[in-house]
Amino acid sequence: MAEINKQLFSEDKNWSRKLEKEIEKHINSLKWEFNPNSKKRIFSLDTPPPYTSGRPWHLGAAAQYSKMDMIARSHRMLGDEVLFPVGMDRNGIPVERYTEKKYEIRMRDTKREEFISLCNDSLNELEKEMLEILKSFGYSGNFDDIYRTDSESYRTLTQSTFIEIWEKGMIIRGTRPSNYCVDCGTTIADAEVEYKELETDLVYFYFKLKDSNKKILVASTRPELLAACSVILVNPSDERFKDFVGKTALTPIYGKEIKIMAHPSAKADFGSGAVMICSYGDYTDVMIIRELGLKETIVINTEGKMNENAGDKLKGLTVKAARKEIIRLLEESGALEKVEKITHRTPMCERSKTPIEIISMDEYYIKVNDIKDKLEELAHKLEIIPEQHRQILINWLKVSSDWPISRRRYYGTEIPLWYCNKCGEPYIPEKGKYYRPWKEKPPGNPVCKKCGGKEFTGDNRTFDTWVDSSVSALYVTKYLSDKKFYEKTYPMSLRPQGIDIIRTWLNYSILRCYQLTNELPWKKAWIDGMGLDEHGEKMSKSKGNGIDPTIIIEKYGADAFRFWAASEAMTGSNFMFSESRILGAGKFLTKLWNIARLIGQFKYEDTNIDTKTLEKSDEWIINSTKKLINECREGYSDLNVFTPANKIREFVWNVFAPHYIELVKGRAYGEGVSLQERDAARYTLNYVLKNILLLLAPISPFISESIWLSLYSQDSIHYEQLPNKQDYDEELASLGEKLMDFNSRVWNLKKDKKLSLRDPIKIDILEDLAPFKKDLSSMHNISK
Numbered sequence: 001m002a003e004i005n006k007q008l009f010s011e012d013k014n015w016s017r018k019l020e021k022e023i024e025k026h027i028n029s030l031k032w033e034f035n036p037n038s039k040k041r042i043f044s045l046d047t048p049p050p051y052t053s054g055r056p057w058h059l060g061a062a063a064q065y066s067k068m069d070m071i072a073r074s075h076r077m078l079g080d081e082v083l084f085p086v087g088m089d090r091n092g093i094p095v096e097r098y099t100e101k102k103y104e105i106r107m108r109d110t111k112r113e114e115f116i117s118l119c120n121d122s123l124n125e126l127e128k129e130m131l132e133i134l135k136s137f138g139y140s141g142n143f144d145d146i147y148r149t150d151s152e153s154y155r156t157l158t159q160s161t162f163i164e165i166w167e168k169g170m171i172i173r174g175t176r177p178s179n180y181c182v183d184c185g186t187t188i189a190d191a192e193v194e195y196k197e198l199e200t201d202l203v204y205f206y207f208k209l210k211d212s213n214k215k216i217l218v219a220s221t222r223p224e225l226l227a228a229c230s231v232i233l234v235n236p237s238d239e240r241f242k243d244f245v246g247k248t249a250l251t252p253i254y255g256k257e258i259k260i261m262a263h264p265s266a267k268a269d270f271g272s273g274a275v276m277i278c279s280y281g282d283y284t285d286v287m288i289i290r291e292l293g294l295k296e297t298i299v300i301n302t303e304g305k306m307n308e309n310a311g312d313k314l315k316g317l318t319v320k321a322a323r324k325e326i327i328r329l330l331e332e333s334g335a336l337e338k339v340e341k342i343t344h345r346t347p348m349c350e351r352s353k354t355p356i357e358i359i360s361m362d363e364y365y366i367k368v369n370d371i372k373d374k375l376e377e378l379a380h381k382l383e384i385i386p387e388q389h390r391q392i393l394i395n396w397l398k399v400s401s402d403w404p405i406s407r408r409r410y411y412g413t414e415i416p417l418w419y420c421n422k423c424g425e426p427y428i429p430e431k432g433k434y435y436r437p438w439k440e441k442p443p444g445n446p447v448c449k450k451c452g453g454k455e456f457t458g459d460n461r462t463f464d465t466w467v468d469s470s471v472s473a474l475y476v477t478k479y480l481s482d483k484k485f486y487e488k489t490y491p492m493s494l495r496p497q498g499i500d501i502i503r504t505w506l507n508y509s510i511l512r513c514y515q516l517t518n519e520l521p522w523k524k525a526w527i528d529g530m531g532l533d534e535h536g537e538k539m540s541k542s543k544g545n546g547i548d549p550t551i552i553i554e555k556y557g558a559d560a561f562r563f564w565a566a567s568e569a570m571t572g573s574n575f576m577f578s579e580s581r582i583l584g585a586g587k588f589l590t591k592l593w594n595i596a597r598l599i600g601q602f603k604y605e606d607t608n609i610d611t612k613t614l615e616k617s618d619e620w621i622i623n624s625t626k627k628l629i630n631e632c633r634e635g636y637s638d639l640n641v642f643t644p645a646n647k648i649r650e651f652v653w654n655v656f657a658p659h660y661i662e663l664v665k666g667r668a669y670g671e672g673v674s675l676q677e678r679d680a681a682r683y684t685l686n687y688v689l690k691n692i693l694l695l696l697a698p699i700s701p702f703i704s705e706s707i708w709l710s711l712y713s714q715d716s717i718h719y720e721q722l723p724n725k726q727d728y729d730e731e732l733a734s735l736g737e738k739l740m741d742f743n744s745r746v747w748n749l750k751k752d753k754k755l756s757l758r759d760p761i762k763i764d765i766l767e768d769l770a771p772f773k774k775d776l777s778s779m780h781n782i783s784k
């Protein structure tokens, strides 16, 4: 600590990364263990366990995490016992893809055991790097007790919660049309689908009518699904097709009989006005086939290739190749009219950025449809900051449906189920243990309840990773393992997260925790906006426009980065990356650094100070500091770091430095004043600086610690409390305004007269400002 105590008095006139590096070890050695037996009020955060995959994090994510850290730090300083866990989300497709790339292997061609072990190696490396980044910007989570979603204890929780809701009847098995990503080789949830406008072919071709020479022109973007066509729809008000409704048509090439029906979902102004409904080109197809009770025909297999139902000519081709081939076949048969280029809203897999297919697969689903009303009620009950983001959750709930949770992947929490070899009846084990059915026998030699069979085969699928991460609040509050701890900490105080995972993490966490505990997992949710690049585009790994936070932190320092993150945008608003604004934040910190270097010279004996002997200017700045204290306390209490950051900067830059320090500099040096007057200035300068440091500590923990230890204490500022709420004198404040106006007037006058600031000037001091007369005369060198 000795080095830190001297940092302020070194040669360094700029606050910099170099100085931060010198104290990084110290900052990260401070302990942030949570004491469940504390008498203090508990403040617990259900922080997002960052996803461990590939090069971790862009700057937007680092900014979000640093703001969460400010919330945790400020609540400690507000007197709370803070539970601020560090978690790592390690399950799922991204790490599998990363591992495939890194070792140049394919998951499905590698032994499961071996693949899992390679994923684990990748994860350990990536995690190390992520933890280093977190520490580099002073994240104050409990690093001694990191939780990992792939650990035995976490997976036990995931499986146990599944077993619990299975027994409550909240899981259904079904073969339903679901989003299927061929690239990822698995079913995906609606929440993981994104839409992109892509150019595609709209193909016009004729169906002949069965009992006449007439033909009907149909337009489709998915002609390769022709073998799966089950009806042709036209709009009931479309006069062109009046005579066709009720007739039977024959599919070209295949010659299958198809009914022509009137249905409002057919749009007269799209294509030819007649559409073919296939299983499944899009969600309209799913809806219509369900509504009309039609039989589905599956023509695409899970590898994204056409199967035998598509006929010999297409069988084995990829969807893309089949589309080309069917156009050729239609042309050959004379059924093709034309091919038009259009842009089409295409559903894409959020992870692999490839178009999804809709395929009927045998999956497990968590029931959502049955409890949608309740979920909506909970969504209204939860306090959401900022309020306007609530609507995103509500809108999503309205369109969401049962959640498919089984995945055909390797690196994930296993579905804890076995099936009777004789009759297929599922066997589910007791909760409280971690099971791997793909390699283990069911525990305790079970007998099939239905047929008495004794042989079982394990399910080899895993869960959607959101099944794991949606119970993070239950994991950190020890739902399964420590009842006393759980009762003390659940529901948690806060879920902080980004706006981009409302549909997934926020939504699924509410659903899962409600199913298990009958209540909301937290009192509040704090939803931050997204980091945008310099052109206002959302930063993302796939776009390649993500800025590496480590480069920025090395260049400008963690404190400057954090101060920028806090001061740039209000909670919930997007924030645009700007190197010049981060540089600006650094300049502010250097300003504060130099103020501290100046004030550091002014020692005084505390015992000599009787606050009744303070000068009017001292009283004024102390009063202004009190206002700042109240504003910052209020901001921090409301989980708002934007207000404290901006108020502190405004106060230091525009009030304290130019007005007060200039006013009393001479007095602090003891120029022509009594010892008492001198010490009053010295006392006040230190009073203000001390409070600024305390208020700034949650936002910029390095510089505040460095100055604090250099000047005020042997003990860390981060173990201090924020100053209490203060009584503030409005009258004194308005007098201060007049004082500052007067200063500005003198500066302008000197500027007009081309005088330097130290040159003498003749000017009358207003009667109101008489109490400041001595300081003002010294500051402006006012001649009598």
Ligand SMILES: [Zn+2]
Binding pocket: 181, 182, 183, 184, 185, 349, 350, 351, 352, 353, 354
């Ligand atoms: Zn995918």
Ligand SMILES: [Zn+2]
Binding pocket: 420, 421, 422, 423, 424, 425, 448, 449, 450, 451, 452, 453
């Ligand atoms: Zn059986």
